[in-house]
Amino acid sequence: MRVSDLILPDVRDALRGDVRAIAECVEELHPADTAEVYLSLEPEEARLFLKALPVKDQVALLEELEAETRAEIVEQITPDVAARIVEEMSPDERADLFRELPENVAAKLLGEIPKEEARDVKALLAWEEGTVGSRMTTDFLSVHAESTIGEAIDHIRKVSEEMETIYYANALSPEGSLRGVVSLRQLVISRPERRIFEVMETDHLVTVRPDDDQVEAARTISKYDFLAVPVVDDAGRMLGIVTVDDVVDVVEEEATEDVQKMAAVAPMEDSYFKAGFLQMVKSRVGWLTLLFFGELITGSALRHYEASFQSALALVYFIPLIVSSGGNSGSQSAGLMIRALARGEVVPSQAWMVAVRELSGGLVLGAVLGAIGVVRALLWPDVGWEIALVVGFAVLFVVLFGAVIGAILPLAIQRVGFDPAVSSAPMIASLVDVAGIVIYFQVARMVLGLP
Amino acid sequence: MRVSDLILPDVRDALRGDVRAIAECVEELHPADTAEVYLSLEPEEARLFLKALPVKDQVALLEELEAETRAEIVEQITPDVAARIVEEMSPDERADLFRELPENVAAKLLGEIPKEEARDVKALLAWEEGTVGSRMTTDFLSVHAESTIGEAIDHIRKVSEEMETIYYANALSPEGSLRGVVSLRQLVISRPERRIFEVMETDHLVTVRPDDDQVEAARTISKYDFLAVPVVDDAGRMLGIVTVDDVVDVVEEEATEDVQKMAAVAPMEDSYFKAGFLQMVKSRVGWLTLLFFGELITGSALRHYEASFQSALALVYFIPLIVSSGGNSGSQSAGLMIRALARGEVVPSQAWMVAVRELSGGLVLGAVLGAIGVVRALLWPDVGWEIALVVGFAVLFVVLFGAVIGAILPLAIQRVGFDPAVSSAPMIASLVDVAGIVIYFQVARMVLGLP
Numbered sequence: 001m002r003v004s005d006l007i008l009p010d011v012r013d014a015l016r017g018d019v020r021a022i023a024e025c026v027e028e029l030h031p032a033d034t035a036e037v038y039l040s041l042e043p044e045e046a047r048l049f050l051k052a053l054p055v056k057d058q059v060a061l062l063e064e065l066e067a068e069t070r071a072e073i074v075e076q077i078t079p080d081v082a083a084r085i086v087e088e089m090s091p092d093e094r095a096d097l098f099r100e101l102p103e104n105v106a107a108k109l110l111g112e113i114p115k116e117e118a119r120d121v122k123a124l125l126a127w128e129e130g131t132v133g134s135r136m137t138t139d140f141l142s143v144h145a146e147s148t149i150g151e152a153i154d155h156i157r158k159v160s161e162e163m164e165t166i167y168y169a170n171a172l173s174p175e176g177s178l179r180g181v182v183s184l185r186q187l188v189i190s191r192p193e194r195r196i197f198e199v200m201e202t203d204h205l206v207t208v209r210p211d212d213d214q215v216e217a218a219r220t221i222s223k224y225d226f227l228a229v230p231v232v233d234d235a236g237r238m239l240g241i242v243t244v245d246d247v248v249d250v251v252e253e254e255a256t257e258d259v260q261k262m263a264a265v266a267p268m269e270d271s272y273f274k275a276g277f278l279q280m281v282k283s284r285v286g287w288l289t290l291l292f293f294g295e296l297i298t299g300s301a302l303r304h305y306e307a308s309f310q311s312a313l314a315l316v317y318f319i320p321l322i323v324s325s326g327g328n329s330g331s332q333s334a335g336l337m338i339r340a341l342a343r344g345e346v347v348p349s350q351a352w353m354v355a356v357r358e359l360s361g362g363l364v365l366g367a368v369l370g371a372i373g374v375v376r377a378l379l380w381p382d383v384g385w386e387i388a389l390v391v392g393f394a395v396l397f398v399v400l401f402g403a404v405i406g407a408i409l410p411l412a413i414q415r416v417g418f419d420p421a422v423s424s425a426p427m428i429a430s431l432v433d434v435a436g437i438v439i440y441f442q443v444a445r446m447v448l449g450l451p
Numbered sequence: 452m453r454v455s456d457l458i459l460p461d462v463r464d465a466l467r468g469d470v471r472a473i474a475e476c477v478e479e480l481h482p483a484d485t486a487e488v489y490l491s492l493e494p495e496e497a498r499l500f501l502k503a504l505p506v507k508d509q510v511a512l513l514e515e516l517e518a519e520t521r522a523e524i525v526e527q528i529t530p531d532v533a534a535r536i537v538e539e540m541s542p543d544e545r546a547d548l549f550r551e552l553p554e555n556v557a558a559k560l561l562g563e564i565p566k567e568e569a570r571d572v573k574a575l576l577a578w579e580e581g582t583v584g585s586r587m588t589t590d591f592l593s594v595h596a597e598s599t600i601g602e603a604i605d606h607i608r609k610v611s612e613e614m615e616t617i618y619y620a621n622a623l624s625p626e627g628s629l630r631g632v633v634s635l636r637q638l639v640i641s642r643p644e645r646r647i648f649e650v651m652e653t654d655h656l657v658t659v660r661p662d663d664d665q666v667e668a669a670r671t672i673s674k675y676d677f678l679a680v681p682v683v684d685d686a687g688r689m690l691g692i693v694t695v696d697d698v699v700d701v702v703e704e705e706a707t708e709d710v711q712k713m714a715a716v717a718p719m720e721d722s723y724f725k726a727g728f729l730q731m732v733k734s735r736v737g738w739l740t741l742l743f744f745g746e747l748i749t750g751s752a753l754r755h756y757e758a759s760f761q762s763a764l765a766l767v768y769f770i771p772l773i774v775s776s777g778g779n780s781g782s783q784s785a786g787l788m789i790r791a792l793a794r795g796e797v798v799p800s801q802a803w804m805v806a807v808r809e810l811s812g813g814l815v816l817g818a819v820l821g822a823i824g825v826v827r828a829l830l831w832p833d834v835g836w837e838i839a840l841v842v843g844f845a846v847l848f849v850v851l852f853g854a855v856i857g858a859i860l861p862l863a864i865q866r867v868g869f870d871p872a873v874s875s876a877p878m879i880a881s882l883v884d885v886a887g888i889v890i891y892f893q894v895a896r897m898v899l900g901l902p
Contacts, residue, residue, distance in 0.1 A: 003655050028654040032674045157640045189608045203479040204454050223483045225696040245676040255706030256790045272791035284783050291779050292820050298771040320749040328877040332735050339707045340723035369743050425876035426779040
C-alpha cells in the first residue's frame with residue numbers, strides 16, 4: 001500500500017472539517033507522497049488542499065508534479081499567490097513551469113516575481129528544450145578555492161537549504177571560472193585547516209556545455225557515477241549543474257522517444273490521455289501516409305506480375321505470408337540494432353561485420369520458415385510441389401533480405417546523422433514488402449516458367 | 452575528444468618501453484576512463500596493461516567493465532592473482548562477476564578468497580537475477596542511533612574508503628534492525644553533540660525487500676530522488692542498499708528489454724556482437740515461427756476468397772497495401788500504449804476510454820489513407836471506380852480495426868499479468884493481416900456483388 005493511500009482518509013476528513021489540520025497531515029510526508037495525495041483528490045478537494053498548505057509545502061508539492069500539471073495549477077490561482085510560490089521554486093523546476101505556461105500568463109507572472117528570479121527564468125528559457133541548459137539548475141554550491149575546509153563546511157551549513165545537492169562543491173576563481181570540484185565526502189574526511197585547492201579534483205575535470213544534448217550530461221553522470229556534473233560555457237564560466245535525478249528522467253524520456261519512433265509515431269511529449277485528439281492524430285498521420293505511399297508501390301509490382309499469378313492463381317494465397325515474413329525478420333534485426341546503437345555497442349563502421357552476421361542468421365531463420373512454408377503449402381490439395389517449392393525459396397530469400405536490410409538501415413541512418421530509431425518496424429516492412437513481391441514472382445517465373 | 456583517447460598514446464609508449472610508467476599514466480584518471488583505455492587496446496596490450504597496474508587500480512578497472520568482460524579477464528589470470536583482485540571488489544560488483552563465471556572457475560576462486568568474502572558472495576548469489584537482492588551492495592554505512600553526530604562523523608571518516616556511498620547512513624539497533632536513516636547533509640548541518648536519533652528520519656521509512664523486482668528499487672529511488680534505498684528483510688533486518696547509479700542501469704536495461712520485445716525478439720542480455728550466433732538465432736526463431744504460423748492463416752483466408760479475386764483480378768494488386776495499412780496503424784497504437792502503460796499513464800481499467808479514443812482517431816486516419824487509396828486506384832486504367840471504392844472503404848475499416856486492436860491488445864495482455872511489450876508490431880501485424888483480408892473481400896463482395 002502506498003504511503004499516500006494511508007494518509008488520504010485523514011486528508012479527506014480534514015477537508016470536510018478543519019482545513020487547518022491539513023498542514024499537520026502532510027507535515028511528515030515526503031513531497032513525492034504529498035503529490036500523490038494531491039493527484040488522488042477530486043479537483044475541488046485538490047484546490048482546497050493546495051490552498052491549506054504552507055507556502056513551503058506548496059512549493060515542494062508543485063516541484064513534484066509534472067510540468068504540465070504544474071502549469072494548469074498556476075493558471076488557476078491568482079498571479080500574486082502564484083508569484084509567492086514560484087519565487088521559492090528551484091530554478092530548473094521554475095523554468096520548466098514557464099515553458100508550459102501560455103505566453104500571457106507567463107508574462108504576467110514574470111512581472112510579479114522579484115527581478116533577480118525573473119532574470120534567471122529568462123536566462124534558462126533561452127536554452128532550447130532537450131539541451132543541457134534546459135535541464136540545469138543555477139542553484140549550485142560554490143566555494144572559494146583559497147578558503148579552508150572548515151570555512152567551506154560552515155558556508156555549506158548556511159546555504160544548504162537552498163541547494164539541490166550539497167554533496168559536491170564547485171571551487172571557483174574570483175571571476176566565476178571553475179577551477180576544481182570537491183565532494184562533501186572529501187571535505188568530511190579531510191582536516192578542517194587544509195585549503196580547498198589542496199584537496200579538490202582538478203585533473204581532467206569533466207564538464208558539459210549548456211548547448212550539449214541533455215543525453216550528453218546523462219551519459220557523463222552515468223559513466224562516472226557522478227551525483228552531478230558542472231555546466232560551463234565556452235569561456236570556462238560556471239553556469240549551473242545537472243544532477244543525477246535528472247539522468248533518470250532523461251533516460252526514461254529517450255526510451256519513450258525510441259519506442260515511439262520505432263512504432264512510427266512522431267514524438268509526443270504529453271502523456272497518452274493528456275495529449276489532445278488533434279495532437280495524437282497529427283503525430284501519426286505523417287508517418288502513416290508516408291508508409292502508405294511506400295506500400296502503394298506493392299500495387300504496381302503486383303500489377304507487373306499479373307500474367308504470372310493469372311496463370312497460377314494459387315500463388316496469390318502466399319502473398320501476405322511472404323511479404324510479412326520479410327517484414328518480421330527485418331523488424332527483429334532493426335530492433336536489436338537500434339538498441340545496440342543507442343548503447344554504443346555497435347558503431348556504423350562495423351556495417352560489414354553486421355551484414356555478415358545477419359546474412360548467416362537470416363539464412364538459418366529463412367531455412368526454418370521456408371521448410372514450414374513448403375510443408376503447409378503441400379497440405380492444400382490445389383497446391384502442387386512446384387508452387388510449394390517456390391514458396392519455400394521465396395520465404396528463405398525474403399527473410400534473409402529482411403534480416404540484412406533491417407540491420408543495415410539503422411546503421412546507414414545513423415551514418416548520415418539521423419536517429420536510427422526512425423527505422424521503425426513499419427518502415428522496414430514497407431521497404432521489404434515490395435522486395436518480397438519481386439523476389440517471390442521472380443522465383444516463381446524461374447521455377448514454374450511463368451510469363 | 453575522450454579523455455581516454457588523449458592518454459592512449461602515452462600508455463602505448465609505456466607498454467613498448469617501461470611498463471612501470473603505466474601506473475603513473477592512469478594515476479590521475481577516473482576508473483571509467485582507465486576502462487576505456489583498456490578497451491581500446493589490442494588483447495595482448497590489454498593483458499600487459501592490466502598486469503602493470505597496482506591492485507587498487509586493477510580492482511577499480513574491473514568494476515567499471517561489464518560483468519561478461521570482467522569474467523573473461525578473471526578466467527584468463529591465475530586463481531591466486533584473481534583472488535587478490537576479487538577480494539577487494541565491492542560486494543555487488545563481485546557477485547555480478549561470479550554470476551558470469553563458469554561453475555568450475557567460480558568454485559576454485561571461491562576457495563581462494565577469504566571466508567567472510569566467500570560467504571558474502573554466496574549470500575548475494577542466492578538472489579535471483581533481476582531482484583533487488585541481486586543489485587544491492589552489502590557495504591553500507593551504518594551508525595548507532597545512540598551515538599552523537601560527532602562520533603558518527605569520526606566513524607564515517609574511518610570507513611569512508613570502503614563504502615559505495617557515505618551520503619546517507621543507516622541508523623541500526625544493536626540487533627541490526629533499521630531504526631532510521633540520516634543524510635550526510637543532515638549530519639554536516641547539525642551540532643556535533645546532538646545524537647543520531649534526534650535528527651534521523653523515522654517517519655514513513657521507505658525500504659525495499661530483497662526479493663522485490665529491481666524495478667521497484669529504481670522507482671523508489673527515482674520517486675523520492677534518493678541517493679540510495681535500504682534493503683530490509685521481513686524481520687526488519689538491514690541487508691544492504693541499492694544506490695542511484697544502479698537505477699540508471701536498471702532503467703536502461705528495462706528500456707532495452709521493451710524495445711527487444713516490441714521487435715519480437717526474446718530478451719538477450721549480451722550486447723550485439725558479444726551474443727553468440729546460436730543465442731541470436733534462438734532469441735529470434737521462436738517468435739518468428741509463431742508469427743509465421745499466424746500469417747499462414749492469411750493463406751486460408753485468401754483461398755476462401757479465390758472465386759472473388761478470380762473474377763476481379765485487379766483486387767489482388769491491393770492486398771499488401773490493405774493488410775499493411777492495418778498493421779502500421781496497429782503498431783502505432785501499440786507503441787503509444789506500451790509506453791503509456793510502462794509509465795503508468797494508463798491503467799487497464801481505462802480500456803473503454805482508450806477504445807473510444809482509438810475509434811475516433813482510427814476513423815480520421817483511415818479516412819485520410821482511404822481517400823489517397825481511391826485516387827491512386829483510379830489512376831490505373833484497368834481499375835474501375837467500383838474497385839477504387841472497395842479499396843477506399845477497406846483501407847478505412849482496416850486502419851480503424853488496427854488502431855483499436857493495437858491499443859487494446861497491450862491493455863489485455865497487462866490485464867492477464869503479462870508484459871504488454873510482447874504485443875510487438877509484428878504480432879499486431881499478423882493479427883490484423885487476417886482481419887484485413889476478410890474485411891477487404893467482404894467489402895468487395897458487397898460492393899461488386901462478387902461470388
